[in-house]
Structure formats: C-alpha cells, structure tokens
Amino acid sequence: MVPGALNHIGEWIAELATPPMVLVCADTTVAGLYADRVLASLGAAGLKAALHTFPPGDASKSLAELDRIYVKLGEMKLARDGMMVALGGGVASDLTGFAAATWMRGVRFVTCPTTLESDVDACVGGKTGINHAAGKNLVGAFHHADLVAVDPECLQTLPERDVAAGLAESVKHALIADAAFLDWHESRVEAIQAREPAVMGELIERNLRIKVGVVETDEHEQGRRALLNFGHTIGHAIEALCGYELRHGEAVALGMVAAADLSRSKGMLGDADVARIRAVLERFHxxxxxxxxxxxxxxxALTLGDKKVRGGRRRWVLLDGIGCGVVREDVDEEQIRAAITMVTAGA
Ligand SMILES: NC(=O)c1ccc[n+]([C@@H]2O[C@H](COP(=O)([O-])OP(=O)(O)OC[C@H]3O[C@@H](n4cnc5c(N)ncnc54)[C@H](O)[C@@H]3O)[C@@H](O)[C@H]2O)c1
Ligand SMILES: [Zn+2]
Known part of the structure; x- marks a missing residue:
C-alpha cells in the first residue's frame, strides 16, 4: 500500500514480468477518474496497454460482460504471457480476475483497488467470479493476483455510500477475528468518516492482515476461510432480492445483524453485544x-440456494463472543426466520 501507487503500476509490473500486452479493465466511472494515470504509467514502463470498460455496478458481473472482455482479449490477441489489470472495486477484480483465470486457461493479473470494499477485502484472497440468475458469485474460480497495488488516495473520490459499504467488511473482520479492532473502529468513527489518511492506512493494513491470515490457513475454503462469509448467507439473499440496488457491503451489514441475532439465540452473544454491533454499523451509516x-x-428460500450449504445443511457463520467467528450447522428454521424478520421488519 503506497499513496500514489497507481503512478507506479507500470514499473512494478515490469519488475515482475515483461508482458507483451496488458489489458486494463475498469468500469466507466473509475476509468474516467484513474485510467489515464495507469495507462501513462504502463506506457512509461514501455508496456503496450489497452483499456476495456464496462458499466458500473454489480450487474456487470455477468456472462455478457465477461464475453465482452473475451472479445477484446481476442481482438488484442492477448496470449498466455499477457497480463490483465483490474482497476476499480470488487466488481472489477471479480470480473477481470475471472476473465484472467479462464482466458487461455489462465493469464496473470494485477488488482488496483479503488474502493474501500476492495482495499480491505476483494483485492486479495484469490476468489474471482460472476453472478448468475441462480445466485450471487455462483460461477467463479480461485485465481490469485500476482500483484496488489493499493492506492489509498483513491478513497478521496469515493462516494460516502461506498465508504460505508467498505466499512461493513472491516467491521466483519473485527467481529470474526479481532475484538480489539472493533474497539478501534468505535473510537475512530469521525476520523474514519473524514477519511484521514493515517487512519485509513491503518484500517486497510489491519484488514488485509486479518484476511490474508485467514486465507493462508485455508485457501480453498475447506474450513476456517468460511468465517469470512460472516453476514453473507442472509446478506447475499437480501442483495439478490433487492435487485442489486443495495451495495454489497450494505447487504452484508444487514446479514451481520441477522447473524448476530442467530448467535444470541444460540446463547453465544448477549443482548448488549447485538446492540453494540447494530450501533457501530449505524454510526457508519x-x-x-x-x-x-x-x-x-x-x-x-434464497438462503437455501447459498453456496455455504454442505450436504443439504446450511452452514452458519456465527459469533461465539465478539472477535470469535465459529461455523455451526445446528440452527433451526424458526431461529433463521426470526433473524430474517429482525432485519426485514425491524422486529
Ligand atoms: N472476491 C472477493 O474476495 C470479494 C470480497 C468482497 C467483495 N467482493 C465483491 O465485490 C463487489 C462489491 O465491490 P464494490 O463495493 O467495490 O463495488 P464496485 O466495484 O461496483 O464499486 C462501487 C462503486 O464505486 C465506484 N467507484 C469505484 N472506485 C471509485 C473511486 N475511487 N471514486 C469514485 N467512485 C468509485 C464504482 O464506479 C461503483 O459505482 C461485490 O460484487 C462483491 O461480491 C468480492
Ligand atoms: Zn463481502
């Protein structure tokens, strides 16, 4: 993570490899703000690069947009030794990463996150993919980026709503793995909202340490990595039903409130813990x-179609106290419905 990282991306890629061709993929908003910088840096490093754009929003994680990228790669004749750059938020890294995982059975790719969501979560971990009518992120591959260039200066142009959405994943990391990090958030709400560079730098670093730490122990989600899905089971269902009008992080916030309620019904969280989780999310709008x-x-019904189902049983990521995520299967229908009711009706 370096302020101004986007201006160095060309030299860093050149240190890593000498791709004859680089395709930079970004949504049109991000391209308008940052593509010139990235293309100039690639050009200065002597790399031949092109830009491909797609409409902003989760709807672009689609087979149609994936196909448009393949068409572009075909026109460019980008071969195995080519490289792709995902410039943008989680949509750019998921879509571009999946194209990179599958084009020519896998080409290298680099992530340049520009949203907080991606800075703290999506830019690392190797999960790539697109959405399908059957559910969110149902088509995908594990494909790690060769380089992750976090430029925290990009946060300065990010709309407030997207800053908040990223904070949901940050709170998630604190809740599953680091109780002291939740205190840290609570005592810095104003500084975080003001996007103070030193505070945002620390926030990003602590998140990446937690995420990478979890992923390293269980890359292909056979066990511990599932904890990163805290709030995502009900969250993904709500996200899909809202026609993707909610930001991913907003849906995760709702899913976390429901999962906190489920944890309480299992006797693992108290009323005060659930109220505290709600309060911190609300303070971040x-x-x-x-x-x-x-x-x-x-x-x-939609949570039944969620991929965190094993052998017909839903696996629930719950909290056994703040800072301690656990996976449980013994959650009954009534408790689930009560938790969903809590976030759909404010009961
Ligand atoms: N693969 C993973 O591990 C992982 C982890 C978390 C989230 N995700 C995925 O990420 C997606 C959500 O990511 P997101 O919230 O970053 O969405 P996004 O990529 O759609 O970005 C959100 C919005 O912010 C705009 N934007 C981006 N950077 C900007 C900037 N610097 N200044 C101004 N505007 C900017 C975009 O144009 C877009 O409208 C979801 O699809 C989710 O499933 C994946
Ligand atoms: Zn998420």
Missing part, C-alpha cells in the same frame, strides 16, 4: 433494517 419491503419466506 449502514442499514440495519432492509430499506424496501421483502418477504421473510423469499429471503429464507
């Missing part, structure tokens, strides 16, 4: 009640 009317039945 994240939703704790779904902003549109949703049927509890519809949310419950």
């Amino acid at each position: 994240l939703p704790t009640v779904v902003p549109i009317a949703l049927e509890v039945d519809a949310v419950a």
Whole structure:
C-alpha cells in the first residue's frame, strides 16, 4: 500500500514480468477518474496497454460482460504471457480476475483497488467470479493476483455510500477475528468518516492482515476461510432480492445483524453485544433494517440456494463472543426466520 501507487503500476509490473500486452479493465466511472494515470504509467514502463470498460455496478458481473472482455482479449490477441489489470472495486477484480483465470486457461493479473470494499477485502484472497440468475458469485474460480497495488488516495473520490459499504467488511473482520479492532473502529468513527489518511492506512493494513491470515490457513475454503462469509448467507439473499440496488457491503451489514441475532439465540452473544454491533454499523451509516419491503419466506428460500450449504445443511457463520467467528450447522428454521424478520421488519 503506497499513496500514489497507481503512478507506479507500470514499473512494478515490469519488475515482475515483461508482458507483451496488458489489458486494463475498469468500469466507466473509475476509468474516467484513474485510467489515464495507469495507462501513462504502463506506457512509461514501455508496456503496450489497452483499456476495456464496462458499466458500473454489480450487474456487470455477468456472462455478457465477461464475453465482452473475451472479445477484446481476442481482438488484442492477448496470449498466455499477457497480463490483465483490474482497476476499480470488487466488481472489477471479480470480473477481470475471472476473465484472467479462464482466458487461455489462465493469464496473470494485477488488482488496483479503488474502493474501500476492495482495499480491505476483494483485492486479495484469490476468489474471482460472476453472478448468475441462480445466485450471487455462483460461477467463479480461485485465481490469485500476482500483484496488489493499493492506492489509498483513491478513497478521496469515493462516494460516502461506498465508504460505508467498505466499512461493513472491516467491521466483519473485527467481529470474526479481532475484538480489539472493533474497539478501534468505535473510537475512530469521525476520523474514519473524514477519511484521514493515517487512519485509513491503518484500517486497510489491519484488514488485509486479518484476511490474508485467514486465507493462508485455508485457501480453498475447506474450513476456517468460511468465517469470512460472516453476514453473507442472509446478506447475499437480501442483495439478490433487492435487485442489486443495495451495495454489497450494505447487504452484508444487514446479514451481520441477522447473524448476530442467530448467535444470541444460540446463547453465544448477549443482548448488549447485538446492540453494540447494530450501533457501530449505524454510526457508519449502514442499514440495519432492509430499506424496501421483502418477504421473510423469499429471503429464507434464497438462503437455501447459498453456496455455504454442505450436504443439504446450511452452514452458519456465527459469533461465539465478539472477535470469535465459529461455523455451526445446528440452527433451526424458526431461529433463521426470526433473524430474517429482525432485519426485514425491524422486529
Ligand atoms: N472476491 C472477493 O474476495 C470479494 C470480497 C468482497 C467483495 N467482493 C465483491 O465485490 C463487489 C462489491 O465491490 P464494490 O463495493 O467495490 O463495488 P464496485 O466495484 O461496483 O464499486 C462501487 C462503486 O464505486 C465506484 N467507484 C469505484 N472506485 C471509485 C473511486 N475511487 N471514486 C469514485 N467512485 C468509485 C464504482 O464506479 C461503483 O459505482 C461485490 O460484487 C462483491 O461480491 C468480492
Ligand atoms: Zn463481502
């Protein structure tokens, strides 16, 4: 992580490899803000580069946009020794990373995160993929970036709503793995909202340490990595039902409130813990009640289709106290419906 990292991306790639061709993929908003910088840096390092853009938003994690990237790669004749650069948020890294994982059975790629969501989560870990009518992130591959260039200066242009969405994943990391990090958030709400560079730098570093630490122990999600899905089971269902109008992080915030309620019903969290989790999310202007009317039945049905189901049983990431994520299967339908009701109706 280096302020101004985007201006160095060319030299860093050149140190790593000498790709004859680089394709930079970004949504149109991010391209308008940062593509010139990245292309200039690649050009200065003597690398031949092109830009491909797609519309902003999660709807671009689609087969249609993936196909548009393949068409571009084909036109460029980008071969195995070529490289791709994902410039943008989690949508750019998931979509570009999946294209890189599958084009020519795998080409190298680099992530340049520009959202807080991606700085603290999506830019590392090797999960890439797209959405499908059957569910979010259902088509994908594990494919690690060869280089992750975090430029915290990009946060300065990020809309407040997207800063908040990224903070949901940051709170998630604190809740599953580091209770002291939750205190850290609570005592720095104003500084974080003001995007003070030193505070944001520390926030990003602590998050990446937690995420990389978890991923290193269980790259392909056979066990501990599942903890990173805290809040994502009900969160993904709500996200899909809201027609992707919610930011991913907003849906995760709602899913975390529901998962905290489930943890309480298992006797692992107290009322005060659940209230504290809600309060910190609300202080960061994240939703704790779904902003549109949703049927509890519809949310419950969609969670059954979530990939965190093993052998027909839903696996739930719960909290056994703040800072300690655990995976449980013994959660009954009634408890799940009560938790969903809590976030869909504010009960
Ligand atoms: N693979 C993983 O490990 C992983 C982890 C977390 C999230 N994700 C995925 O990431 C996605 C969400 O990521 P996201 O919230 O970054 O979404 P995003 O990529 O759509 O970015 C959010 C919005 O911010 C805009 N934007 C980006 N950078 C900007 C900047 N610096 N200044 C101004 N505007 C900017 C974008 O144009 C977009 O409108 C979801 O699809 C989620 O599933 C993946
Ligand atoms: Zn997430």
